[in-house]
Amino acid sequence: MTQLTIIVPTRNEVDNVTTLFSRVNAAFADIQAEILVVDDSDDSTPFLVAEQAQISALPVRLLHRPRDERHGGLGSAVVAGARHARGEWVVVMDADLQHPPEVVAHLAQVAARHSADIVVGTRYAGNGSTGDGLDGARRTAGSSTATRLARALFPRRLATITDPMSGLFAFRRTAVQLDRLDPIGFKLLLEILVRHPGSTVAEVSYEMAARHAGDSKASVKEAMTYLRHLTRLRRHRLAGQLTQAPKTKRERVQQLGRMVAFGLVGLSGVAVNTAALWAAYSAAGLNHLLGAAIATQASTLWNFALIELLVYRGKGNGTWTSRAVRFWAMNNLLLLLRLPVLQVLVLTGIGVLVSNGITLVVLFLLRFLLSDRVIYGTRTGEPARDPVHLLVDHGPHAEPVVSGKRRSSYLKYRYDIAGTVTIGSQIMLPELEFFRAQWVADDSVDIAVRVGDVGNRRPRRRAAMTEFADPATLRYEEHLGRFGANFRVQLGDQINIVVGPLLARSPHVVYTNIVEALLRFVLISRGRMLLHSACVTLGGVGVMLSALTDTGKTATILRLLRDHGGRFLSDDMTVVDAQGNAVCFPKPLTISSHTLRAVNATDLTSKEWRRLQWQSRLHSKGGRSLALTLAKFNVPIMGINAITQMLVPPPKYTVDRLVPCKLGSTTTVEELFIIERGAPAIADLTFEDTVERMITNTDDAYGFPPFRYLAPAITVGGLGYAELRAKERQILQGFLANIRTRSVASDTFGWADEIPKLIRPAAVPVPVPAAVREQDTFPNWRAATRLAPSGGTA
Incomplete structure (x- = not known):
């Protein structure tokens, strides 16, 4: 075809x-x-x-x-x-x-x-x-x-x-x-x-x-x-x-509010216009039509300043200079309509100032509609252009020199992810601290993260993702130039990431928005998948949970461990292979507002509990939804995210501080539950449906910018984005081949009550030689990942 x-x-x-x-x-x-x-x-x-x-x-x-x-x-x-x-x-x-x-x-x-x-x-x-x-x-x-x-x-x-x-x-x-x-x-x-x-x-x-x-x-x-x-x-x-009216009651109320505010500004503008006309006509003795033209320029300047600052607060269609030009053009075009009417009214014997005021009031609604729907474009419901400028530049990449400051290249923090991928970083990555491996050589890591200047110093009107071919480099720049959330990724045998100073102060954003996206594809190139899922062993059975983001997966895992014991492998992401094995990926858990109910942490201090109350609200589903909404507009969303997490760090805790439990290293998964909100129901899923839903759930975890601009340009191990996604699907299909999968719906966050009843008893465990058991310790990945027990020891 x-x-x-x-x-x-x-x-x-x-x-x-x-x-x-x-x-x-x-x-x-x-x-x-x-x-x-x-x-x-x-x-x-x-x-x-x-x-x-x-x-x-x-x-x-x-x-x-x-x-x-x-x-x-x-x-x-x-x-x-x-x-x-x-x-x-x-x-x-x-x-x-x-x-x-x-x-x-x-x-x-x-x-x-x-x-x-x-x-x-x-x-x-x-x-x-x-x-x-x-x-x-x-x-x-x-x-x-x-x-x-x-x-x-x-x-x-x-x-x-x-x-x-x-x-x-x-x-x-x-x-x-x-x-x-x-x-x-x-x-x-x-x-x-x-x-x-x-x-x-x-x-x-x-x-x-x-x-x-x-x-x-x-x-x-x-x-x-x-x-x-x-x-x-x-x-x-x-x-x-002009003909597209608000569709919902809320939009109509909002438009009415803007019209009232616009009208109040307009009344003050009528006063300015009248005063200017009086000065030109009565005091200076100019012709009343010429005076009206001069007065229009004065009131236009006055009205635009107040409307821009008070009514729309700088939010509109285009830059403020382009809005000023269009506002000026609108008022002067309407002036051409007003002048003949003004002349007719004056000829009928109505005073010049009164006649001028009448023409201004009569055209109020038209001025408002033109301003509201054309100049400021506040009309909702229309598809909007993506706010990020995406450029593929096949010319040579020459990074502008913006600082003479000499920086160290030494990677202070090094990590070994499941014996498969190594990462070195100049900033600590809290999500990877479990994998700390200082014995990894500085110059042999697969992914290196350094701090440096990226892009130009000057501010930008909008964010930009630029892909260069020689060498293969991706550069993301936001609005504030060097002080924005900028980063650069150079692809090759070693992936080199350079993050700007702002991002360097927010390591959670660096890991979640940049490093993990690259880690996902490097793992794929080496035969493993970073699957958006939680994994535990209960009664010796490997159990995996998956869900769309902010469904309740973390709370369910905590309740299962709290009420039924078992071992913890992961909460957010799990490393899996095509043989059905899962390797632990114990990132610190982010506690959202609905997860607090499952926490049973006697170790947390009173201060930590109080702080957790408001931290969990900011970093919950509502905060994420607000961030995703802002990402649709021309705002420095990644910079906002970085600053927010600097001011209010996300509530992240290791699992054993939240509930009493032990960690496991690897397990062979036997049961997979896809949890969702809705009327209580339990249903078996077909293999094809399971594959699609697990792909969907994993992609959902990468919905925050700039992943969708970054990912299609990634090449790892000679494989492009499409080839990596195809290989990821193959790994997932192999992983799911012998796993029983069901969907469990609940409208009361009750998954932890149902799942233990659905798990089949564990088979008789196969004795493991003592020599091997001794090797099954963290973080000896080469030994641990050779095993396929129901749960490793911590």
């Missing part, structure tokens, strides 16, 4: 076709693709395409449009081609080779690897450039102006796109509704982006090449067509903004 359709719109490209086909076939030799030429030519281009199709290694189809079907130009040609595409992805490129086929192939690979809906080739980010593609200063200036104009008119929908005018792009066919598109001219990508605000977008930098042959199709006529297209999109968008 064809996975990719390369659409090449052509118009009199007879001098380019032969070279185009030769280079496309070479570039896509290892990619399953087809070429679809949509031709609007009046020369022999379609005949030459047909000849090349006979010798092409890739399948070729030709769609030749007669003159009467060419309405809409190049944009409509691409839409027509997309309707005939057979691939899951559609890649659009020019026929004149200004989009080098080698770059197009790289863009196609990025599209297949990342979870984005649209991938844009950009000339204006990273190592991208217009190169020799825009011949002359006029075309360069024209392209830059067109880009700035589009981004100014659509600040939210084009927020993370640096090159909305690009002719090189790819989109997932199911993510774009072709019936919504009605393009005119060249700029189809702009149409797609504006009409699909919820689509996720990634960019790939490239250097635009010179035309291979022929002349550019750009002209004054095309420029006017572009302006007409832009106007039509803005008009359509404006109509949608």
Whole structure:
């Protein structure tokens, strides 16, 4: 099955076709693709395409449009081609080779690897450039102006796109509704982006090449067509903004509150406007219409300052400068409507100041709707563009030097994870303290974590994840420059992580959001899986629990250990293999508000108990939900998380401080329970259903940024993200092959009461030789992981 359709719109490209086909076939030799030429030519281009199709290694189809079907130009040609595409992805490129086929192939690979809906080739980010593609200063200036104009008119929908005018792009066919598109001219990508605000977008930098042959199709006529297209999109968008009313009662109440506040500011603005008009008309003796125009500028400045600070508090569509420009433009356009009405009222004998006040009040509702739904964009329910700019830069990676401070490279803390992966870090990672292994050589760890300066000092308007190819490096930067939550990951035989100073002071965030994501994939490459689950042994039986985040798994584990004894292996993550074995991963437990009921810790001091009361509330489901909600907006969410955890450390305790218990090293899992909230029920699960639910539960644990930007770019042991995920599934299938699985639902957090009744008695234990028993001690992983007992000794 064809996975990719390369659409090449052509118009009199007879001098380019032969070279185009030769280079496309070479570039896509290892990619399953087809070429679809949509031709609007009046020369022999379609005949030459047909000849090349006979010798092409890739399948070729030709769609030749007669003159009467060419309405809409190049944009409509691409839409027509997309309707005939057979691939899951559609890649659009020019026929004149200004989009080098080698770059197009790289863009196609990025599209297949990342979870984005649209991938844009950009000339204006990273190592991208217009190169020799825009011949002359006029075309360069024209392209830059067109880009700035589009981004100014659509600040939210084009927020993370640096090159909305690009002719090189790819989109997932199911993510774009072709019936919504009605393009005119060249700029189809702009149409797609504006009409699909919820689509996720990634960019790939490239250097635009010179035309291979022929002349550019750009002209004054095309420029006017572009302006007409832009106007039509803005008009359509404006109509949608003004007619979209709040859907829920809460939204209507919120809008009413904003309108009242807007009205109060407006009343103060009327006073400012009237005073300015009096000064210009009565005191200075200017014409009343000129005075009204001058007064509008004064009241606009006054109203914008108060509305920005008091009503919307800096939250709106675009930057505050762009909002100021649009607010000024709105008031002056409405001034053009007011002036004729003002003149009529004055001619009827009404005083100038009263007439001016009447026109201001009459237009209040229109000003509010334009401000609320267009300028500030507070309307809810609309899909929003992802707040993080995702860029794949195939040029060399040169980290800017931002500090002359010399830093040590020594890794003070070293860990051995189940004898499989070693980690060294300059900062202590509390979640891994159980695995401390100072005998691991500093220069032989698999993952190294160091502190350093990442990215530029200057603040950013939004967070950015940049993937570099040479060397393979990922860089994440947030809003505050060097003082934000920045980090860099260099992939290779050793994975090197550099975290900025802010993150270095919040090791929980460093581990949870960065290190564990990489540890997950390194384990996969070595035949093990980091499974989101809890594991204990009860009566000699290996028992595993899994659930979506914040269901109640931790409280259930604590109650099982408290009430039934047994050994503890893990609460949040368990290392498993394809033979059904689980190796302990005893991270400190995070105590949320609903987990407190299961704690039986006589060792905690009164101060610790009091602190635990409010710590558990902040780091519970409500706090996590708030953080995930904030992650949808353009806020430095990772920095906020780091600072929050610095000020209020998460309530993390080792399990034996919370309930009396012993630790186990390994077990062969026999029973798996997937717990969920709902009406009490117990049901057996099929093998296929169990696999899918365990994958879902594990992915749910990595829902916090920046995992979804980081993961698709990870390569470990020669395996890319898709290959690692496929291998992870294979390991999980092997692990689950001989395990009995059931779902247990409860609406009273009563899983710990039901699970012990469902566990079948343990089989007669197999005697273990004394020599082996002596080796089954922590942290001698090589010995411990050779065993397959029901529970190791601590």
